[in-house]
Amino acid sequence: MNYKNLWVAFLILPLLVFVGKANAQDVYVQNAYARDLISLDGHWNRIIDPYENGYYNHRYLPHEDGYFKNAQVKNKSELLEYNFSTSDKLHVPGDWNTQESQLFLYEGTVWYHKDFSLNKKVGYRYLVHFGAVNYQAIVYVNGVKVGDHEGGFTSFQFDISDKLVNGKNFVVVKVDNRRERNQVPTVNTDWWNYGGITRPVAILELPGTYVADYSVQLDNANSKMINASVTLAGNLKAKHGDLLLSIPELNIKQKMQISADGQAKLTLAASPQLWSPEHPKLYDVEINFNGEVVRDRIGFRTVAVKGENIELNGKSVFLRGISIHEEAPFNGGGRAWSEDDARTLLRWAKDLGCNFVRLAHYPHNETMLKIADEMGLLVWSEIPVYWTVMFEDKAVYAKAEKQLTEMITRDKNRASIILWSVANETPVKQERLNFLSGLINKTRELDGTRLVTAAMDTQTTTKDGKVIDDPLASVVDVIGINSYCGWYYEVPENCASQKWASKYNKPLIMSEVGADALQGKLGDKTERWTEEYQAEVFRQNIAMMENISALRGVSPWILKDFRSPRRSLPDIQDFYNRKGLVSEAGVRKQAWYVLRDYYKKKESSAE
Structure with a gap:
């Protein structure tokens, strides 16, 4: 080595x-x-x-x-x-x-x-x-x-x-x-x-010697076991007292043995109520060391892939989602950071009928994840390996791996996160595959309890439709597909008949689909930028997606109009990407209701 x-x-x-x-x-x-x-x-x-x-x-x-x-x-x-x-x-x-x-x-x-x-x-x-x-x-x-x-x-x-x-x-x-x-x-x-x-x-x-890192998670292979680890830092040579892990509601109060390098690990038998979108149960967890008490609220659940299914707590789940940028819901945008911002954005997702959010295209703030835990929203969390990152440069790879490690380290105790994403819309070439395969391997080394994905937009078009043949799909657990039928290619009425095939026996999430509309601009469903056009794109794409056998989730682009320097069209975009289902002022567009009704049907059919 x-x-x-x-x-x-x-x-x-x-x-x-x-x-x-x-x-x-x-x-x-x-x-x-x-x-x-x-x-x-x-x-x-x-x-x-x-x-x-x-x-x-x-x-x-x-x-x-x-x-x-x-x-x-x-x-x-x-x-x-x-x-x-x-x-x-x-x-x-x-x-x-x-x-x-x-x-x-x-x-x-x-x-x-x-x-x-x-x-x-x-x-x-x-x-x-x-x-x-x-x-x-x-x-x-x-x-x-x-x-x-x-x-x-x-x-x-x-x-x-x-x-x-x-x-x-x-x-x-x-x-x-x-x-x-x-x-x-x-x-x-x-x-x-x-x-x-x-x-x-x-x-x-x-304190001079303190609780630094910790992980308290359900064993992904055995839902009756909890794995806990704690790392102490500071003056490890100083005399210290006991290290205790407590989960009062589960009647757990257990001493943890500390090694010379400050590490402590423990496996416990327990039968927690499993966290799910329907029942987002969180347990108060305490780590007590030398008078310092670190408190967290942690949910316990398992996630796995079985063939073309995503299984949450051993049961197949369909991810009714929406993509979200970390931008404030009102007052002209700006970076979102507060609890009020998080609650507003995630409440909009719940109102839409979502059980899932894709937090694009970078790690969102810690509050967003904790509120997702509380509200029962499954999460796709991503690093900004986006479009044309320099895949040939080893120093750039190190930067990406560092951001990935920082994301997983901070958020590994959040039950809501089920998917780590390593990239979005990257070009097919060997250097990119090597780069992303390295990140995927790193992800699995850091956290073997969650699934790995990436959003891809490089499907092959044939006379019979679209074929998912990106070699990256062979490496991930769940395939993410970005497709803009009716906006960047084809007209909306041709989307419903679009056929999809995959070379991989894996679940698929339509990680992006959508069209732009200026809220309040009304007209014919064939007129771009109108709410009617955007709503028609959603209707036709929903019909298309219903014919994809491996489809196990959808996270359309995007919850809310967001600022982008690329989008300069006067009186329409004005530096906003207008693919939001909600305007920058918080007003819902027609497509919102199309997607909400689709999710109601999906939820009812799953019951």
Whole structure:
């Protein structure tokens, strides 16, 4: 085994994400917002820096005294060309595009600054936790760099214990959302590149030795067994007390044996009520260690593929779904992040008759997953390997694998997630197959309890119809198909008779189908952009899908109109993708009711 493989094996084994060098103190802290914390949400000072003068000097070399120093003028003769305290403010969490009109299309660097006060507890560890920053983040505490992170949709943390002082402190973050060819996603996407500190920020206050990562899940092969694992971090040499796992409603209170490296594992016999969309039962779970109590609400269920069926808790299930972007439901869009946003979007999905949502095209915020657990919505969760990612570049693969690992690590305790997706609409070629096969293998190493999928749009057209022959379909558990009959090809009336065949004995989800309509634009069903045209596309595609024998789910594109720079048609698109069943103002289009009625029939036929 070479060095790279040794490192991968070491990373995989405990299901951990490392934020720096590999030692116990750097273990990702699971369920961060359930810990003792100091919220840094609110208004932050900001400096817009398109030329990155706060980071580079005029020779394009990094400054030793850049904006991250948060310097103050000491006398009248001193030259200082920035001042956070007199700068404008941005709200965190939030994107900058919808907070300031001058930043609507801005792509580049913005510096964020926040003062905070802290009384350090002796022996405690302090980690700064970011829910997400898009896309590149460099974090400084009291003028000293503590770490950097790439990727706009996954959380990250840095231990800042030795950078803090009692009393007044400050944090500065250099945020850069410029699109680059070697990023994940790459330069060309069909959603808005919202920049900023887009999810909550907090300082976690943890004991010297603390509960970091944990997993409590039903054994996928035996629904009468629960597998639990806990990883401690911090000072593992210190004396400590018992580690207890409690699930009071199941009468479980069990001591867990801790190994020298801070690992603890346990398998328990139990008979929990199984979580399902009809009965989304969640159990209060507590992990108690040295006076620290970490609380979570966890559901127990199994998911598997059997032939062309997806089985939830041993029974075949049809996924009545809708795709969703992480965009606020009202007020002109912007990055969604709050509990109210999550409840509104997921309530719309429930009103539509859904038992399933595809959270596209990147990991959504942690609150969205917890509300899905609570509301009983099955979830497809995805990383932004999208369209034309550089599949030949090993460094790009490493970025994709890192985002995948971060997604699975954060969300592995969420019962709602049944599908991990590694890609959307990627071109068929060997380099892409190698790239995605690597991600699929990584997914199964990290989490063997869920299914793996990808959305494909590369079916072969024959005289008899469409044939699913993408070689990627041989690697995934569930085949995702994006098809826009009636919009990007054919006219709607030709869709119902479209025939589909598959070379693979696997379940299929129609992961995207749909058409654009401007809410309120009415006309004939043959007139594009009208609500009638969109509704007719849905009618004809529903008839087509009903003839696909392997079809086990549908997640049409998309719940709500969302911002996209690709969509510029005046008076129709105006920088919105109009495929939503709901307008950006929350008004339902005719196609909403077509899909709702279809789902009512599917639900009734399953009873």
